[in-house]
Amino acid sequence: QVELVESGGGLVQAGDSLKLSCVTSGLTFSDKAMGWFRQRPGKEREFVAAISRTGATTNYADSVKERFTISRDNAKNTMYLRMNTVKPEDTAVYYCVVGGINWYLARPIDFTSWGQGTQVTVSS
DSSP, X not given: OXXXXXXXXXXXXXXXXXXXXXXXXXXXXXXXXXXXXXXOTTSOEEEEEEEOSSSSOEEEXXXXXXXXXXXXXXXXXXXXXXXXXXXXXXXXXXXXXXEOTTGGGOOGGGEEEEOOOEEEEEEO
């Protein structure tokens, strides 16, 4: 059974930095692309970032490009999202996701497993 446990969320001020972690179990982590989605209040879930199995390829939503960095440590079965210069519009629940074959298309259906999410709130 795949388990994805996100952590690192919280209340921060605009302009601050934050690092989310996703610890995984029940899967061969190094065989899977991984990603982050988020759901802002009153909005649909949206793609944030994704990373290939080795970490050599990454993909970002335009809204977070240049501010967020996705990374992974295959030895620790853990993925990260470094969030710099956060904005109030980054307020959302952030979900760790496991990529399927077409993960690079960045659609919710291209990700096979989802964590419970971690809340990030950015005050202005």
